[in-house]
Amino acid sequence: MTGTLRHLLADDDLSPEEQAEVLALAAELKAAPYSVRPLEGPQSVAMIFDKPTLRTQASFGVGIADLGGHPMLIDGALAGIGVRESVSDVAHVLGRQVSAIVWRTYEQYKLEQMAEFSGVPVINALTDDYHPCQLLADLQTVQEHKGRLAELRVAFVGDAACNMGNSWLLAGATAGMHVRLSGPEGYVPAPAMFERAAAIAATTGGSVGSDADPVDAVTGADVVVTDTWISMGKEDEAAERERVFGPWSLTEELLAHAQDDAIVMHCLPAYRGKEIAASVLDGPRSVVWDEAENRLHAQKAVLTWLLARGRA
Secondary structure, eight states: OOOOOOOBBBBBGGGHHHHHHOOOOHHHHHHHTTSSSSSTOOOOOEEEESOOHHHHHHHHHHHHEEEEEEEEEEEEHHHTTTTTTTTHHHHHHHHHTTTTEEESHHHHHHHHHHHHHSOOOOEEEEOOOOHHHHHHHHHHHHHHHHHTTTEEEEESSOOSSSHHHHHHHHHHHTTEEEEEEEEEEEOOOOOOOOOOHHHHHHHHEEEEEEEEEEHHHHHTTTTEEEEEETTTGGGGGGHHHHHHHHHGOOOHHHHTSOTTTOOEEESOOBBBBTOOHHHHHHHHTHHHHHHHHHHHHHHHHHHHHHTTOOOO
């Protein structure tokens, strides 16, 4: 099937209707894992990793095989993309050999260059700016536990000035959710990101905003989300970050302000006793293992959806 080449580079690459399509497909593939085989052949999908990975590599590797394909692992350090040779040259080479490219890297602009020149679908498996595959898995998990997405209240606490903060704004707004972010001063997304998400929310009935006080953000929330305070590339800031972020730790006391049936999410890896208490991460309201599993189903859905739209 041919059509307009599509990529998933940021969360708002999907319209509200398209996001719902992908999530519905993810649910179908979870129920019947081998029912769709768009990569039969097997066709190859390049998986490139410039950053540490566990869930992303495992879920894409298994998912590509489930779809009938061959997961071709490329070591980003050995390839030296953008260093040893240009992103555009690599894109031209890979685009003639694989059916899609999955890239976990640092700079968003490099991913966009890969999409511009590859001629095949490119999927953002995490950049410094966005983590759209994680958000689709998160939304699938929320839908499973809450039965819906629209009008739910989401609180993201901690280092909100990260790819997950940006992605929750965009994907949550696309789903019609009410997303509140809370972090220390200087640790929330840029105003332009809020404006971009607010424009989407205006069409879906959702809303976005920030609260200086984590208690205000969590109060009445249906979903409470956190992430590591020390993202990849920020390790040299660890001591200062732990000092600053203390009040935003997701403890039993903070969680008590959420709805009684609120669920807790964390994209992992988690550091118990830092951004989240062990009793919360391992407690009855945590859905982190469902969330981790759903990376597999959501990414299979994304691949299937993009491949159906053809290649250049």
